[in-house]
Amino acid sequence: MARPRICTTTFAACTPPLLTRMTHAHTWQAENGVDIYLHVLDSFPDDDRIARIGGKFLSRITGDSIEELIAILREKGVSAAQMERTLALLASLAIEGKSMEDIVHNGGVQALVDALELGLSGKALENTCKAIARIAANARNIQALVDAGAIGALVTSLGSSGATSDSKAQAIEALCRIAANSQYTEAVVAAGSIPAVVAALASDPSNAGLAAACLKFFTTLQKNNFDMDTVAATDGAIAAVVSAMAANPSSQVSSHTSLPPPCSH
Amino acid sequence: MIHTASGVKNLLAALNAAADQEEHGEEDADLVMRATKVLGRVARTGDIIREIKVSSRSLHAPLSTH
Numbered sequence: 001m002a003r004p005r006i007c008t009t010t011f012a013a014c015t016p017p018l019l020t021r022m023t024h025a026h027t028w029q030a031e032n033g034v035d036i037y038l039h040v041l042d043s044f045p046d047d048d049r050i051a052r053i054g055g056k057f058l059s060r061i062t063g064d065s066i067e068e069l070i071a072i073l074r075e076k077g078v079s080a081a082q083m084e085r086t087l088a089l090l091a092s093l094a095i096e097g098k099s100m101e102d103i104v105h106n107g108g109v110q111a112l113v114d115a116l117e118l119g120l121s122g123k124a125l126e127n128t129c130k131a132i133a134r135i136a137a138n139a140r141n142i143q144a145l146v147d148a149g150a151i152g153a154l155v156t157s158l159g160s161s162g163a164t165s166d167s168k169a170q171a172i173e174a175l176c177r178i179a180a181n182s183q184y185t186e187a188v189v190a191a192g193s194i195p196a197v198v199a200a201l202a203s204d205p206s207n208a209g210l211a212a213a214c215l216k217f218f219t220t221l222q223k224n225n226f227d228m229d230t231v232a233a234t235d236g237a238i239a240a241v242v243s244a245m246a247a248n249p250s251s252q253v254s255s256h257t258s259l260p261p262p263c264s265h
Numbered sequence: 266m267i268h269t270a271s272g273v274k275n276l277l278a279a280l281n282a283a284a285d286q287e288e289h290g291e292e293d294a295d296l297v298m299r300a301t302k303v304l305g306r307v308a309r310t311g312d313i314i315r316e317i318k319v320s321s322r323s324l325h326a327p328l329s330t331h
């Protein structure tokens with residue numbers, strides 16, 4: 001396959017490394033820009049700068065398709081690949097304010113919460129939870145999420161067969177943002193989130209993202225005056241926290257110290 | 266005036282190549298940031314957005330596999 005013709009007269013601002021990369025690129029002809037950008041976002045999952053600029057960029061390119069994307073979530077017979085792509089796009093768009101508003105105003109909250117119960121693949125589940133977590137970043141959306149049944153659906157997703165450490169981390173981040181509103185802290189606890197989060201942490205304590213999300217969740221409960229002895233008394237909680245801190249000694253995980261020390265029990 | 270269509274394709278190619286790296290360093294992240302900023306600046310007209318959006322597949326095409 002012939003390599004793409006390199007147009008060196010264009011984009012004079014391109015730096016030498018960028019031009020070098022262009023000469024080695026060969027797969028763009030079979031792609032479109034949106035797919036390429038979703039691939040980029042998937043390749044830099046922990047880079048907030050790229051997530052934000054990417055969300056802004058995709059909003060410009062596909063922001064007029066939000067209603068259509070939400071309709072796909074509600075369709076029957078959608079292929080797993082199509083569902084995965086749709087959820088990846090919605091998760092990326094949800095980081096940008098205007099697109100997030102459009103998702104909410106077009107019924108996207110209920111559609112995303114309902115999607116959690118569709119038996120999604122791990123990647124699709126991760127992106128669904130990521131979209132919900134990003135929507136939950138705006139306090140004005142919490143009520144809509146609660147009304148849509150997000151709390152129960154997120155807790156259930158932690159134990160679903162398709163759940164991965166990354167999807168669990170996103171689900172717990174979403175629960176954390178809902179629980180941060182003191183009006184809903186009890187509801188999050190009542191949905192069985194504590195044992196579910198402990199089980200998630202125990203399942204992969206070496207995963208820094210998951211461990212940080214779990215410990216941030218417990219810290220959020222503590223900030224809202226929840227009795228942390230309840231957390232500490234949950235089967236396996238202390239052991240899971242200790243394992244996570246031991247496995248991630250230099251990360252943010254170790255900065256979370258919300259649990260009472262083990263010697264108090 | 267830049268050759269926009271070619272430039273868009275070349276930038277998308279660079280982004281794809283950066284994403285395809287087995288390990289992603291700071292240089293790759295910087296490249297993605299720069300390329301996205303340029304694409305964001307040029308994607309202000311319908312023609313360019315279409316160029317980025319549907320160069321060969323519809324919006325509903327399945328995710329590419331790499």
